[in-house]
Amino acid sequence: MTTAVLQRGSWVEGLLAAHPTAPESSRRQLLEQGLPAAREETWRFTDLAPLLALDPARLQPRAGADGNPNAATDAAVVRLQLDGRGTGLQPAAASAPLPQGLKLEPTPLPLPDAALLSARLHGLTSGPSLQLSLAANARLQLELWLEPAGADALLAPRLLLNLGEGAQLQLAVHLRCNGSSLALPWVEAQLAPGAELTEAWLFQGDATDVLLSGCSVQQAPGSRYSRSAVVKGWALARQEPQVVQSKGAAHTQLRDLAITTDQAVHDLHSRVRFEGPEGTLDQLQKALVDGQAHSIFNGSVQVPQLAQRTDAAQLSRHLLLSERAKVDTKPELEIVADDVRCTHGATVSSLSDEELFYLRSRGIDRLTGAELLRRGFCAEILRELPPLLAQEVA
Amino acid sequence: MTATTPSNAVDAPVASTSVGDLVSQPYRYGFVTDIETDKIAKGLSEDVVRLISAKKNEPQFLLDFRLRAFRQWQRMEEPDWAAVGYPPIDYQDIVYYAAPKQQEKKASLDEVDPKLLETFDKLGIPLSEQKRLSNVAVDAVFDSVSIATTYKEKLAEHGVIFCSFSEAVEEHPELIERYLGSVVPIADNYFAALNSAVFSDGSFVFIPKGVTCPMDLSTYFRINSGDTGQFERTLIVAEEGASVSYLEGCTAPMFDTNQLHAAVVELVALDDASIKYSTVQNWYAGDENGKGGIYNFVTKRGLCKGPRSHISWTQVETGSSITWKYPSCVLAGADSVGEFYSVALTNNCQQADTGTKMVHVGERTRSTIVSKGISAGRSSNSYRGLVQLGPKAKGARNYSQCDSMLIGDQAAANTYPYIRSQQPQSAVEHEASTCRISEDQLFYLQSRGIAFEEAVSMMVSGFCRDVFNQLPLEFAAEADKLLALKLEGSVG
Amino acid sequence: MTESVSASPALLEVQDLRASVADQEILCGVSLTVRAGEIHAVMGRNGSGKSTLSKLIAGHPSYTVTSGSIRFNGVDVEEMSPEERSRAGLFLGFQYPVEIPGVSNLEFLRVSTNARRQAQGLEELDTFSFEDHLQQRLELVQMDPSFLERSLNEGFSGGEKKRNEILQMALLEPVVAILDETDSGLDIDALRIVAEGVNHLAGPSNATLLITHYQRLLDAITPQFVHVMAHGRILRTGGPELAHELERRGYDWVDEAAGISSRQSAEVGA
Structure with missing residues (x-):
């Protein structure tokens, strides 16, 4: 943490200098658009200082840590981990054979949506890459263990998922940084009619690490997309999942839990857009905010005219536990269709006195009771995670 | 609902008796009063600001206030964050002062131009002694000036001051100097700065310590001229333990052009005081194609300064071509209470971006927000709210409920409820839903x-x-x- | 209380208890003694102060005693936290048990049972022995074991919540159990199960205080003492026949007997 905080411009220059072989178009894009200014509406509450505190000259891909995953629990699971250079993925010891349609070589891919900072930064790197095309009705369980062994890592995994009709993919990702690192996971997914993608993410970081995660999902009618993400640690962790139901009639479920302590800034900017009728959304965002932490939620739901009979529910719940912590939460509902059911709610509060009293009246002391309530608050999201990941959080 | 097909929506089963068959009633208050007016030339400059001040014979402090505001305004940019769209306003193409030609404000109503009395009669606000409303005192504002205030004497017996802003400047300059700009500072926002520079008239209410105002007070705003901006200023002060209920009504004639209305309302409630402010806004909304109508860009804010003070805003917004308005409460006094109750209805091409800010500063402050938005036609109706709990607002509570009703599939309903909390010993709860008939x-x-x-x-x-x-x-x-x-x- | 001195020890002694909430006096001097082996009923209409009494005994932080005292097993409980009271054997069955999403019912029951056992000098139960321990008590309240897997009270019906309360009572084996409107919102079957549970758990060394405003529960559990509360006071005390008289003549009768008009009582009603 001795690194001085750089100015935005010099930080970008430093990063560019450290990646001389990056594609010209990506370099230009980053130079032109730079880092978001503090006055930009979507960055108004998110302090970029932790990013600027990272030394751009030292950020490099690092070899994967040993020992992940610990034990194979299910022989049918394909397990991949960071390779020895940190730029590719390789099968872990306990992996099922790689299926057809899975490519691990880095391939030149068109740059994703450069409006997002995570995408702009991503464009500079050649991180581990995974392309998966799942044939119609195929099923796959995939686990990724993304943990660089040392500090100062630049971890920019890119996943391209293409699910054919009725295909089912269960993806579990454990991403962990170990100090002064920058993680830029980027996911693009296409879901054909009837396809099901279930993602579980555990993002763990040290108090100096920065996470900028982007995800862009296109859902065809009849598909189901379910994303559960748990963020723990980090100096700054921002996630920007963007889901489009291209013709409506799909189901999207988003579950987020941020366990925010110390001076961490956790930020979730989600966007779900319905471009056809009869889509459904079930979104629950939770954050437990302690220490001097700052939790930010901005949840946009767009229901244009052709999205009749959309049923969207969004709930944001913050548990604010410290006098020095703060919360900014802002649902954004934009609705033009009239025959829809859209609800949203937001709460910010501390532990409930009534709940605490109930526990205490059963002989459970205040501290244990508070701990039970905190765990209960998290349990709703944690139970969506595979047990292997959920254990890591506890 | 998934089994229904689109054609099964509202119109299908009721086509034979649809409201569409009903003749849409024209705007009832769209007439123009033909009266000679004293107008200054279009345009805005420091000289215009000085001219307005001179015409009103204002003391130096007020001229200074206006000039400071004008200089601020010149450095500011028009806000663009609201979910409304309109062609750029040419601030040099607006008349900043228009008054019906009559020398001074008349001592007695008998001397007021009968045409003006007739106008207010037609609007349902009779002012003359015989016909005036028995339980409400009315300040009638026509374009830039107040033309009459009823029941002044009766109110004075209770120590209540209710008069036009201009009169208050003459008769109670110390109160004006003390409270003007104390809730909405001149540089608060672009339109508030503009108002602070050029405001022409409005109402002033002062309820002294311990007095419950014996009757409801009301101001009725009428825009008559087609090219005049209306920039009124309302200031209500309730001293310790005082209480008042205040009503505001507004109409304007139908013009093809848009008129700018940029008002500022400031409320100050001292210890245990209570102010209830109700608005039924029915400015001309433009025609069904969105031509004409009022741009209603208004700053309304109340300061709950004393402990246990209470400010309540109720608004029914049905008019205006564009509404940009966030009646707010700053809850500074411990145990103070802020409330916001709103119905905003938009039809045809109307655009409304309205809501509130509840800024909890003091301990155990409480606020309630109930917002009902109804969007019909091709209109756009946005709720934008801020609930802020500062680090000292221990024990503060907020409950917000924002519901939208959509009528027809071309209207937009947006909800942007924003919550910022820095206080763990507090609770904020927001609920919103969207429904249809x-x-x-x-x-x-x-x-x-x-x-x-x-x-x-x-x-x-x-x-x-x-x-x-x-x-x-x-x-x-x-x-x-x-x-x-x-x-x-x-x-x- | 002027009953002849009974041989059994006093478990709960409430003396001239006064309490207020937000500057309004809710209890204006309540005295009550409950001895081992006794069942008492406190009756009164909404707002009479009877729920406040139960919250005060359990130590709810929103209610404060302004004067008077509550002694449990001869010890003044004023300085005791709610959990200390519970571990000592005071139990409050809530009128509205809170729902706590995410906290497993089973875990909650185990933690609270062990807290009580520890205070009693008993061995803590591990997961397996606790489940055995739990099994018999589940049968008592005829509760489906699937309720254990769910979050605490979350999505439970009114009857299920009350049965869960009785289950907790069975596990904690309290010395004094206060059941606050345990009968409200129950259908006949649930009421029978709850009453059987209470009767089963009542013994010579413990005591029960039923708080209710209907006779209904008292048909199934017979109290030795009935107290009628109104306006923050106990206006009358009698045997089971008092409950019947109240059922027949209504609460106004008590008011009249106490010389308070029903208009006044409406004002006191919270």
Whole structure:
């Protein structure tokens, strides 16, 4: 943490200098658009200082840590981990054979949506890459263990998922940084009619690490997309999942839990857009905010005219536990269709006195009771995670 | 709902009796009074600001206030964050002062131009001694000036000051100097700065310590000129333990052009004081194609300065081409209470971006927000709110409920409720929902013999009930009728 | 209380208890003694102060005693936290048990049972022995074991919540159990199960205080003492026949007997 905080411009220059072989178009894009200014509406509450505190000259891909995953629990699971250079993925010891349609070589891919900072930064790197095309009705369980062994890592995994009709993919990702690192996971997914993608993410970081995660999902009618993400640690962790139901009639479920302590800034900017009728959304965002932490939620739901009979529910719940912590939460509902059911709610509060009293009246002391309530608050999201990941959080 | 097809929406089962068949009633208050006015030339400069001040014979502090505001305004940019769109306003193409030609404000109503009295008669606000409302004191504002205030003497017996802003500047300059700009600082926002520079008249209310105002107070704003901006200023001060209920009404003639209305309202409530501010806004909304209508860019804010003070805003927004308005409360005093009850109805091409800010500063402050948005036609209706709990607002509570009702599939309903909390010993709860008038509900009512249009209006007023309940009785009935009128032709 | 001195020890002694909430006096001097082996009923209409009494005994932080005292097993409980009271054997069955999403019912029951056992000097139960321990008590309240897997009270019906309360009572084996409107919102079957549970758990060394405003529960659990509360006071005390008289003549009768008009009582009602 001795690194001085750089100015935005010099930080970008430093990063560019450290990646001389990056594609010209990506370099230009980053130079032109730079880092978001503090006055930009979507960055108004998110302090970029932790990013600027990272030394751009030292950020490099690092070899994967040993020992992940610990034990194979299910022989049918394909397990991949960071390779020895940190730029590719390789099968872990306990992996099922790689299926057809899975490519691990880095391939030149068109740059994703450069409006997002995570995408702009991503464009500079050649991180581990995974392309998966799942044939119609195929099923796959995939686990990724993304943990660089040392500090100062630049971890920019890119996943391209293409699910054919009725295909089912269960993806579990454990991403962990170990100090002064920058993680830029980027996911693009296409879901054909009837396809099901279930993602579980555990993002763990040290108090100096920065996470900028982007995800862009296109859902065809009849598909189901379910994303559960748990963020723990980090100096700054921002996630920007963007889901489009291209013709409506799909189901999207988003579950987020941020366990925010110390001076961490956790930020979730989600966007779900319905471009056809009869889509459904079930979104629950939770954050437990302690220490001097700052939790930010901005949840946009767009229901244009052709999205009749959309049923969207969004709930944001913050548990604010410290006098020095703060919360900014802002649902954004934009609705033009009239025959829809859209609800949203937001709460910010501390532990409930009534709940605490109930526990205490059963002989459970205040501290244990508070701990039970905190765990209960998290349990709703944690139970969506595979047990292997959920254990890591506890 | 998944089994229904799009064609099964509202219109199908009721096509034969659709409200679309009803003749949409024209805006009732769209007439122009032909009266000679004293207007200054179009345009805005420091000289214009000085001229307005000179015409009103203002003391130096007020001129200084205006000039400071004008210089600020020149450095500011028009806000663009609201979900409204309009062509750029040419601030040099507006008349900043227009007054009906009559020398001084008349001592007695008998001397007021009969045409003006007639105008207010037509608007349902009779001012003359014989016909005036018995339980409400009225300040009538025509374009830039106040032309008459009823019941002044009776109120004075209780120590209540209720007069035009200009009179207050002359008679109570110390109160004006003390409170003007104390809640909405001149540089607060672009339109507030503009108002602070060029405001012409408005109402002033002062309720002294311990006095419960014996009757409701009301200001009626009438824009008459087609090229005049209206920039009124309202200041209400309730001293310790005082209380008052204040009503505001507004109308304007129908012009093809847009008129700018940029008012500022400041409320100050000292210890244990209570101010209830109700608005039924019915400015001309433009025609069904969005031509003409008022741009209503208004800054309203109340300061709960003393402990246990209470400020309540109730608004029924049915008019204006564009509404940009966030009546807010700064809850500084411990245990103070802020409330915001709003019905915003938009039809045709109207755009409304309205809501509130509840800024909790003091301990155990409480606020309630109930917002009901109804969007019909091709209109756009946005709720934008901020609930902020500062680090010292221990024990503070907020509850917000924002519901939208959509009528037709071309109207937009947006909700942007923003919460910022820095206080763990507090609780904020926000709930929102979107609904429509379902064919099942309409059918049920119709099968009980209720006419279609009556069924619609029953459901709309049911939707707004929580807000209407906050309005003074006569206003509530008026608001109900107004809503029904505004919605005609929008369903079916 | 002027009953002849009974041989059994006093478990709960409430003396001239006064309490207020937000500057309004809710209890204006309540005295009550409950001895081992006794069942008492406190009756009164809404707002009479009877729920406040139960919250005060359990130590709810929103209610404060302004004067008077509560002694449990001869010890003044004023300085005791709610959990200390519970571990000592005071139990409050809530009128509205809170729902706590995410906290497993089973875990909650185990933690609270062990807290009580520890205070009693008993061995803590591990997961397996606790489940055995739990099994018999589940049968008592005829509760489906699937309720254990769910979050605490979350999505439970009114009857299920009350049965869960009785289950907790069975596990904690309290010395004094206060059941606050345990009968409200129950259908006949649930009421029978709850009453059987209470009767089963009542013994010579413990005591029960039923708080209710209907006779209904008292048909199934017979109290030795009935107290009628109104306006923050106990206006009358009698045997089971008092409950019947109240059922027949209504609460106004008590008011009249106490010389308070029903208009006044409406004002006191919270």
